[in-house]
Amino acid sequence: MKFKPTNTLALVALAALMALSAWLFLPIEEKITQGLDIKGGLSVTLTAEPLSGDELTEDTMGRIETILAERVNGFGVSEATVQRQGQSAFLVQLPGVKNAQEALELLGEPGKLEFVDMTSITDTATIELIARQLEAEYSDETTTLPKLDEGGYSAFMTGEVITDARITTDDFGNPAVSVEMNSAGAQTWGEVTSRLAPFQGQVMIALDGYAKSAPAVQTAILDGNTLISGSFTVEEARGLAATLQSGAVPANIDIDESRVVGPTLGKESLNQGLMAGLVGVALVAVFMIVYYRGLGLVSVVALFAYGVLMMGSLAILSRMNAFALTLPGIAGLILGIGVAADTSILIFERLQEEIDSGKTHRSAAKAAVRHAIATSIDADIVTLVSAVALYVLAIGPVRGFAFTLILGIVIDLIAALLFTGPVVRMLAEGAMVKAPAFWGVKGGDARG
């Protein structure tokens, strides 16, 4: 067997990619994010419906997203996510949530933004909780603190009065938040700030019972146009602006769909999926070896390489938070076994055909790999076109399915170009000529 530089290079590249993949995805249960239907937890789809006469603007959707994200943080679940889906829907995922009932009630409520005069709070427990909540707000950790007790404070103003809130800079160029309010708000705000300004009393801003900020009033503000500044980072200022914007959301949020999956059921589904995958791979391997003999072995190794690269890609995507393995995803992966074996079949069949037509093994192998991969690319692109359309446009389970299929097609091509092709060409240089029966190829020119 003579090693040609390009063939050797391809195999070395593949080995490096596989090693990288293995390093990325092991241990597999930590490196590949599991979806809710496997890990167990609560998944909710909510849709926003504009209040009568209003349009559902991008701005409104952004505000709702902020509210949902704030609430989800409040559940104290790690890895909770809020995702925009389509024009008006959000997918909220809470892995491992125990009290689904409470979570569902909270998610469906309209957002409640409150302004509270801190000097009016007398309950010491409430004051202490506010301090802890504010501290937690400026650390990045998810809070597990309880909500403020509604009896412990009373708001002088709620979020409806806010007409705009945006990030800006103060006179010294530091990040700040500018707020505008309607006339009713401006009036109340004027009264409160006039009272608090002389001793720089604090106003607490709370969203859904969680203190978000407690700026001290510097001057009486009579026109409502307020600048909140302080030792903000840009991130913090942006967060506060988003909180304030969420105050007046002109839309109702309805729960469209909710799924609670217990951890045992999810685990069971995963095991069944893995079982099905193993049986599928084993049967495909047996078929390939029985039918294609030695070349079948090559395709089994190709299948292994495909699997390793697939897992590696899923691990990278998991790390980027762009992927979670769901049951539809598993179905897509299992279908991918077929995709991967198909390309090998195209190469092997073409090889036999080229040999039958009287070519030497070497030139037959070259032609077979070239033609088969060209055919495979055309077929793959057509499949890709439809899978991409499904992934981009569809909602719900279609996407997970389409995604793994897309990935499967791409990785299959890489495996064919870097492994099956080069190996077939290398075998044709010698091994195939010496033992055609073992490699499952008949005839050909023995001068090879």
Add this chain to the structure above:
Amino acid sequence: MLVAKTHVDFMGRKKYFFALSGALVAISILALLVKGLTFGVDFQGGTSMALTDAAGVTTEDVRGALEEAGVPDTANATIQPTDDGGYIVRTAESDTARAQEAFAAVVESLGLPEQDANVTTIGPGWGKSVTDASLIALAVSMVAIVIYISLRFEFKMSVSAVVALLHDAIIVLGVYAVSGREVTPNTIAAVLTILGYSLYDTIVVFHRIRENAAGLRKMSFMEMTNESINQVLMRWVNTGLIQVIPVLALFFFGGETLQDFAFAMAVGLLAAAYSTVGLASPLYAMLKEREPKFQALKRKYAAQAPR
């Protein structure tokens, strides 16, 4: 390899294939019109909950417990026993929080051991939004496929491929109507993806037809098409088998949700494999034979080729 060169006259039997396809499509459409599809909870809105460890509990006990928990329309709730001594209960409850309460109440009143909640609640609009989005995706992907095949190959090929694709889709839906299997968003996902994937072997055959058409002489286009199919026959059989094997494994070992995918995929793959040879290829050859260049070849060679 094991099978010797074949010479099956597929194109000579195209009338039978067309008749078979026509019959299958007609039966499917009839079944869809008469019997219709059975839509899962995702399309009607409602709640599906799983009860486990319910040995000794009867369906009537479950119905009674549902009634007690204040679930609406319990008379029409479906209560299915599972293989492992539990129940799958489907009710009309479409409020998510109330469904959770009902689950807890039912578990308590039946005296079942404490268990993980597996409760799915779907608002009435969900199934429709999934289906609408999927149909848009399907339409866009078909247009994209037509454009790609037209550019890379030719328009007549894309027409044949898309006709075969629609044929497959109708048959899969027909199988669902006839068997009464529940249609879920998963089913729709599987069918749509399979339709795209099913073009794979159609393209493999078309690739070969195009290759052979380049130097076409002394043979009608139809014969050449038949020749091409025979040339790639083992490829067609083997890729088909290799695609179906893992899907069947999924069907037998995959558990409820995955079985749902596997069934739709298996039917789709089989229909697709058949329609490549039985529909897409002869249709394409017929379209081509209307071109003057190939008409001449047909007149000259078609008659003298008895196989």
